[in-house]
Amino acid sequence: xxxxxxxxxxxxxxxxxxxxxxxxxxxxxxxxxxxxxxxxxxxxxxxxxxxxxxxxxxxxxxxxxxxxxxxxxxxxxxxxxxxxxxxxxxxxxxxxxxxxxxxxxxxxxxxxxxxxxxxxxxxxxxxxxxxxxxxxxxxxxxxxxxxxxxxxxxxxxxxxxxxxxxxxxxxxxxxxxxxxxxxxxxxxxxxxxxxxxxxxxxxxxxxxxxxxxxxxxxxxxxxxxxxxxxxxxxxxxxxxxxxxxxxxxxxxxxxxxxxxxxxxxxxxxxxxxxxxxxxxxxxxxxxxxxxxxxxxxxxxxxxxxxxxxxxxxxxxxxxxxxxxxxxxxxxxxxxxxxxxxxxxxxxxxxxxxxxxxxxxxxxxxxxxxxxxxxxxxxxxxxxxxxxxxxxxxxxxxxxxxxxxxxxxxxxxxxxxxxxxxxxxxxxxxxxxxxxxxxxxxxxxxxxxxxxxxxxxxxxxxxxxxxxxxxxxxxxxxxxxxx
Amino acid sequence: xxxxxxxxxxxxxxxxxxxxxxxxxxxxxxxxxxxxxxxxxxxxxxxxxxxxxxxxxxxxxxxxx
Numbered sequence: 001x002x003x004x005x006x007x008x009x010x011x012x013x014x015x016x017x018x019x020x021x022x023x024x025x026x027x028x029x030x031x032x033x034x035x036x037x038x039x040x041x042x043x044x045x046x047x048x049x050x051x052x053x054x055x056x057x058x059x060x061x062x063x064x065x066x067x068x069x070x071x072x073x074x075x076x077x078x079x080x081x082x083x084x085x086x087x088x089x090x091x092x093x094x095x096x097x098x099x100x101x102x103x104x105x106x107x108x109x110x111x112x113x114x115x116x117x118x119x120x121x122x123x124x125x126x127x128x129x130x131x132x133x134x135x136x137x138x139x140x141x142x143x144x145x146x147x148x149x150x151x152x153x154x155x156x157x158x159x160x161x162x163x164x165x166x167x168x169x170x171x172x173x174x175x176x177x178x179x180x181x182x183x184x185x186x187x188x189x190x191x192x193x194x195x196x197x198x199x200x201x202x203x204x205x206x207x208x209x210x211x212x213x214x215x216x217x218x219x220x221x222x223x224x225x226x227x228x229x230x231x232x233x234x235x236x237x238x239x240x241x242x243x244x245x246x247x248x249x250x251x252x253x254x255x256x257x258x259x260x261x262x263x264x265x266x267x268x269x270x271x272x273x274x275x276x277x278x279x280x281x282x283x284x285x286x287x288x289x290x291x292x293x294x295x296x297x298x299x300x301x302x303x304x305x306x307x308x309x310x311x312x313x314x315x316x317x318x319x320x321x322x323x324x325x326x327x328x329x330x331x332x333x334x335x336x337x338x339x340x341x342x343x344x345x346x347x348x349x350x351x352x353x354x355x356x357x358x359x360x361x362x363x364x365x366x367x368x369x370x371x372x373x374x375x376x377x378x379x380x381x382x383x384x385x386x387x388x389x390x391x392x393x394x395x396x397x398x399x400x401x402x403x404x405x406x407x408x409x410x411x412x413x414x415x416x417x418x419x420x421x422x423x424x425x426x427x428x429x430x431x432x433x434x435x436x437x438x439x440x441x442x443x444x445x446x447x448x449x450x451x452x453x454x455x456x457x458x459x460x461x462x463x464x465x466x467x468x469x470x471x472x473x474x475x476x477x478x479x480x481x482x
Numbered sequence: 483x484x485x486x487x488x489x490x491x492x493x494x495x496x497x498x499x500x501x502x503x504x505x506x507x508x509x510x511x512x513x514x515x516x517x518x519x520x521x522x523x524x525x526x527x528x529x530x531x532x533x534x535x536x537x538x539x540x541x542x543x544x545x546x547x
Contacts, residue, residue, distance in 0.1 A: 092487060242504060
């Protein structure tokens with residue numbers, strides 16, 4: 001067998017095992033919308049931890065972290081931090097969001113806005129924007145997956161066929177088992193990912209430099225200044241670092257966070273989860289070590305995203321490459337599945353139902369959501385197959401974009417006076433400003449993350465419009481749904 | 483509406499933000515290396531491990547209220 005065949009068989013074996021777990025997980029359960037979208041709100045601490053970790057640790061965190069440190073150096077450290085500080089915010093906000101979710105039977109971010117502000121226009125706008133950002137994120141997972149299979153198979157399997165096959169598999173297990181299937185695939189993925197982090201994070205430095213310390217010493221000597229900010233960039237300075245951590249700490253704004261948070265058994269589960277989550281960031285530090293090693297092992301790559309896998313391929317036997325590739329593929333499949341599921345539910349429940357067929361039953365919503373899974377999958381696949389450089393810009397816009405939901409969520413539970421008109425106006429202004437800065441190459445702008453400017457304008461407009469308008473009822477003050 | 487957390491909880495929760503974010507220009511350097519790691523990376527890892535401890539304390543405070 002050629003090295004490519006060995007590695008590929010292991011990758012497909014792991015993907016097959018993952019998919020089988022996904023299909024079996026929902027066995028014997030009646031798959032209504034509540035079960036499909038939020039697992040009947042019955043998951044305990046460990047499963048919620050795995051689910052939230054599963055959606056946070058994506059191919060972007062594996063290929064992206066190592067790729068960023070390879071290309072940009074020091075500024076990459078921000079990733080380790082916002083994942084931690086973001087949990088501090090979730091600690092305070094999460095239990096309340098869960099409680100509201102259970103009391104008013106909310107299943108999506110759109111439901112939250114619809115219930116609090118009583119405006120279907122606002123809920124549909126948030127949902128549509130959410131779907132767009134999810135599609136961008138999804139496209140990145142698929143591209144990452146394609147890269148993994150391509151490199152691990154020694155270029156024997158092309159990126160495009162790999163993406164098409166695996167996307168079809170993901171769509172199938174989302175359709176058949178919903179969020180519960182994703183959780184169980186995530187269990188396998190997490191075990192593999194931690195193992196892989198240890199292998200590459202410790203193995204690469206030891207095999208090439210005799211240890212992590214000597215590796216860093218060699219790197220500091222070869223590239224002085226690279227491991228501090230702005231590293232290999234001109235613009236990613238300390239002010240960029242602080243502002244980016246602040247904006248990205250609003251990660252609870254991602255629609256799939258809401259979906260996952262609602263799967264918990266109770267609010268306390270979310271809170272304890274937020275306490276222990278930073279431990280899960282430690283494997284990412286190991287991936288970062290591996291990326292640092294790759295700088296010296298495989299210098300001169302034009303695409304930083306290939307750095308980790310190229311270094312691994314040059315160092316380890318094919319079967320190790322296969323395991324790493326398989327873990328990487330699952331790391332793409334899990335978040336992709338959550339994102340497809342969330343986007344489909346948003347479209348069916350918060351856009352299609354209120355505008356096309358308000359009298360629709362939950363069963364019908366579930367059916368429309370399943371059709372939407374097909375549409376979203378094909379759309380993201382199309383984006384992934386026709387990647388253009390502007391999509392990197394789109395991802396940055398994705399993060400600063402979802403942050404614009406922040407005022408609607410936070411003020412919605414802290415300020416009685418806030419109105420739906422205010423939130424909608426603020427959201428549109430914030431999105432427009434963040435997009436304008438990103439698309440004209442002004443991110444960072446004046447040394448700060450573009451999303452922060454959007455957020456500042458957003459909050460100012462929300463406060464001004466809310467105070468000028470008349471009072472509106474608070475949907476969370478209403479009696480509960482059940 | 484969000485139940486206001488105690489002042490102590492808020493102050494403790496600001497520690498990770500202060501240590502790992504706002505003070506970046508104080509610790510973003512390579513020397514001295516700690517256990518072979520560049521200083522900035524070692525600093526972050528140290529606080530990364532400490533943060534669950536801090537938040538566990540906050541958890542205890544909020545639960546008692």
